[in-house]
Amino acid sequence: MSASALGTAAALIEPRTSQSRRAAAQAGERLPLRRVALRASAIGLTLIAWQLLAASKLDLGIVTFRNVPTPIEAAQAAWNLLHSPKLGAHLGASLARVVSGFLAALFAGVGLGLAIGRSRLATDLLLTPLEVLRPIPAVAWIPLAILMFPSSELSMAFITFTGALFPILLNTVHGVEGINPRLVAAARSLGAGRVAILREVILPGAAPSIITGAAIGMGTAWFCLVTAEMISGQYGIGYFTWESYTLQNYDDIVVGMLLIGLLGMGSSLVVRRLGRLATPWKGAGDKR
Amino acid sequence: MIGTHAEGRIAVADAVIRLGQGAAAFDVVENINLTIPGRQFVCLLGPSGCGKSTLLGALAGHLSLSRGRVAVDEEEITGPDPERGIVFQQHTLFPWKSVLDNIAFGLKMKGVAKDRRLEEARTYLSLVGLDGFGDRYPGELSGGMQQRVEIARVLINQPRVLLMDEPFGALDAQTRLTMQELLLDVWTRLRTTVLFVTHDIDEALFLGDRVLVMSPRPGRILDDFPVSFDRPRQRNLVVNPTFAQMKRHCLDLLRPEANVHPLPRLTPLGLSAAKRSAFENH
Numbered sequence: 001m002s003a004s005a006l007g008t009a010a011a012l013i014e015p016r017t018s019q020s021r022r023a024a025a026q027a028g029e030r031l032p033l034r035r036v037a038l039r040a041s042a043i044g045l046t047l048i049a050w051q052l053l054a055a056s057k058l059d060l061g062i063v064t065f066r067n068v069p070t071p072i073e074a075a076q077a078a079w080n081l082l083h084s085p086k087l088g089a090h091l092g093a094s095l096a097r098v099v100s101g102f103l104a105a106l107f108a109g110v111g112l113g114l115a116i117g118r119s120r121l122a123t124d125l126l127l128t129p130l131e132v133l134r135p136i137p138a139v140a141w142i143p144l145a146i147l148m149f150p151s152s153e154l155s156m157a158f159i160t161f162t163g164a165l166f167p168i169l170l171n172t173v174h175g176v177e178g179i180n181p182r183l184v185a186a187a188r189s190l191g192a193g194r195v196a197i198l199r200e201v202i203l204p205g206a207a208p209s210i211i212t213g214a215a216i217g218m219g220t221a222w223f224c225l226v227t228a229e230m231i232s233g234q235y236g237i238g239y240f241t242w243e244s245y246t247l248q249n250y251d252d253i254v255v256g257m258l259l260i261g262l263l264g265m266g267s268s269l270v271v272r273r274l275g276r277l278a279t280p281w282k283g284a285g286d287k288r
Numbered sequence: 289m290i291g292t293h294a295e296g297r298i299a300v301a302d303a304v305i306r307l308g309q310g311a312a313a314f315d316v317v318e319n320i321n322l323t324i325p326g327r328q329f330v331c332l333l334g335p336s337g338c339g340k341s342t343l344l345g346a347l348a349g350h351l352s353l354s355r356g357r358v359a360v361d362e363e364e365i366t367g368p369d370p371e372r373g374i375v376f377q378q379h380t381l382f383p384w385k386s387v388l389d390n391i392a393f394g395l396k397m398k399g400v401a402k403d404r405r406l407e408e409a410r411t412y413l414s415l416v417g418l419d420g421f422g423d424r425y426p427g428e429l430s431g432g433m434q435q436r437v438e439i440a441r442v443l444i445n446q447p448r449v450l451l452m453d454e455p456f457g458a459l460d461a462q463t464r465l466t467m468q469e470l471l472l473d474v475w476t477r478l479r480t481t482v483l484f485v486t487h488d489i490d491e492a493l494f495l496g497d498r499v500l501v502m503s504p505r506p507g508r509i510l511d512d513f514p515v516s517f518d519r520p521r522q523r524n525l526v527v528n529p530t531f532a533q534m535k536r537h538c539l540d541l542l543r544p545e546a547n548v549h550p551l552p553r554l555t556p557l558g559l560s561a562a563k564r565s566a567f568e569n570h
Contacts, residue, residue, distance in 0.1 A: 185350050185557055186380040190445065191370040191397035200393070204384040281384045281425045 047071050069251040074258070077251035086235075091263075093235035094225055097153070098267070101160030101228075102214075102221045109165050109217065110210055113172025114202060134166050138224040146231060156228040156236075163224035164217035168210070175209025176202055208282060211275030215268045222264030237263070295326030296360065296448035296481030298347065303356035305342050307559050316342045316554065317507040320356070322500070326448075329475060329482045331492035334502030335542055337551025340485045343507070344451050345556030347483065348374040360449055370394055373442030374451040374556065378458045380438065381426035387437050388413065388422035394445040412440040415474060432463035436470065443478060452484045453556050456491070465523070468495060472521060489538045493531055494521055501541045505551055510541050 031039075054070040069077070081087050112130070115122035138159050145155035179202060187201045229238030241256030243249075276282070300322040306313050317339040324330050334340045345351040346358055349368040358365045360372060368374075381390050388409050389396075395405035413422055416436035426434055435455055442450065455471075456464040468491060475482060486492050492499050493515055501511040515534065517525055525531050 180379065181557055182376055182380045182555075183382065185348075185368070186374070186376065187382075187393070188350075188368040189348055189370065189372070189374045190394040190441065192393075193397075196397060200396075201382065204382070207384070279384070281427060 067250055069254055073251045074254040077249075078255045078258075081252070081255055086240075089235045090237050090240050093232070093239075094229070094237040094263070097156045097228060097236065098160050098218075098221045098225060098263075101157040101224075102164045102218055104157070105161045105164035105168055105217055105221070106214060108161075109168030109213065110172050113169045113210075114176060114198065114206070116169075117173045117176025117206070118198070118202065130169070136162075138163050138227040142227065142231065152231050156231055159228035159231075160221040160224050163220040167216040167220055168213040171209045171213025171216070172206055175206030175213075178209065179205040204279075207279050208275075211272065211279065214275065215271045218268045218271045219264050222260055222267065225260060297326045297362075298322070298324040298449060298481060298483065299357075299359045299362075300343075300347075301357050303343070303346065303358060304354045305339065305346055305351060306354040307342070307554075315354075315506040317502075320507070320509060322509065322512075324481060324483065324498075326361075326481055327479045329495060329497045330484065331496035331499045332483060332485045332502065333489060333492045333499055333538060333542070334485075334487065334507060335504050335544065335551075336487060336553050338502045338504050339507030339554060340502050341453050341556050342554050342558070344374070344453050344483065344485050345558065347449070348372055348451050348556055350374075350556055351558050370397070370445040371447050372449045372451060373445055373447035374453065375435070375438050375442055375455045376556070377454045378431065378434070381434055381441070383426055385425075386422065387418065387424050387426065387429070390426065390437055391441045391444055393441060408444060409440075412444045413437075415443070415477075416440045417470065430463075432459050432467055435459065435467060439471065439474065443474070443480075446478075447480055449481045449483065451556075452482065454485055454487070457486070457488075464491070471495065472519070476519065489535050489542070490526060492538070493534055494525060499534075499538070501538060504544075511537075513537075 050071050053065045054068045054073075056065070058065045112122075112126060116126055141159055141162055142155075145158050146152070149155040149158060183201055183205065184197055187197050192200060225236070226238035226241055229236040230242055232239040237256055237259050241253055241260070244252035244256060300320050303320040303322075304318050305316045307316050308314055320343060332340045332343070342351060346353055347360075347365065349365050349372065365372070381387075382393070385393070388406055391412050392400075392405040392409035395408060400408070410422060413419060416439055418433060418436055418440070421429065421433065426437065429437065438455070456467045459467060472495060484492070484495055496515050498512070498514050500509055502508065503510050513534070517528070517531070
């Protein structure tokens, strides 16, 4: 893992003010050498601590490291997986589920978010049901998802969908509500009708917020992956992780976890990159 | 009417605008009667919060009257229309559109083909002296340049009436003077009716053919007088004795009464509606 990837990861958890985000993003691109070294040594220290804890099989009573693999064992397991023909199938299956769930959530979340942000009727109709559904965790959806969808692939995509939907929906609503009413008034005075206002003002105005929601939603989609792939019979990183536990391949558990973490981080970065390409006016000296 | 062609004649009759709800409702302007012939440059002068922007909002079609009627060229105003362009004080350019696309917006709404509308937009860009800035985003321009774009964006629709809500109020003094001259220069070429809201007496006297002075809220028209200095107006007008006399007259009219607190600024969009958030705990 490169230090600059870490830098941008830090940018992901920064507070959502555009200024600090931009500053952090810039810092991630050219960080002073001293801080790069500091971040690299943080990873090193974490690995050393992990190695010491796992190798000594420390047992504190409330938590035990007896069955935790050491980083060296995990690295070996990762090396083996890398050379296994199954890796591609695992990755492909998980990516397909996450991406399809995410895309469905993107369309549904932006659509519902625009409706709720713009129309009082939609708010009254949709808000209460959505508020009830929102706190239901992905794992609670499993039985119903199996019952509702004919194929297990669809039910897995649905569970990643539930994870990604709410961050996207909430941020879209937030973005729509944050649009200056003067912009809408100006558009109307320039001859824009309802549809034109939605397309030319509301959607681009909410875009930065939608992108933030999409990046968070992409993360939560991966977050729900293990839950989703408990249903799976064969492939997927989440399935691999869960299977490793049942087969007592404890080294592989850690490999699966790290893979999910890395893929989640990577795909959130991709979403942000695409988002930056889609909003070229941001950072063009714009302070609004 | 005989021989009325679209020339931007404004008529306001017995206009009352109430804002707020229930017990908190209040009259912002009361019994405004006003006729503005086409192509006149009228400045509406009044203290902060007197309802001059609210009246402008009603003319733009963003607010409706509680009583009375407003019409342009005998057509009752029912909503916003590109024939009645409005320029706000600041921040109403679309930040995600380039300067040229901002200016071309009105033509896009009319369904004009891309090549033609961009070509037209370039003409207006040049009219406001911003050649070469078409590809920038508004956020990259200074406040004064943004207001130039704002004016070009409204004028491309060739409005019969140009409504301006303290358009230079957020600019520094030097830029403001430049913008006043630019506006007069543009206006002599396009000759649309202008209703220009300001609380700056010098600005009103320098720009207008006619000045309307409004009272503190509820706003009424206290005085209505012509300003007939030669055009093009010269900066040294401020030392002209007639100018000084008019200014003193306006100052007398606008002198705040000792026990009246200054009122918060109103906007052409009415009360700033309390921020409604769908997800309260978000």
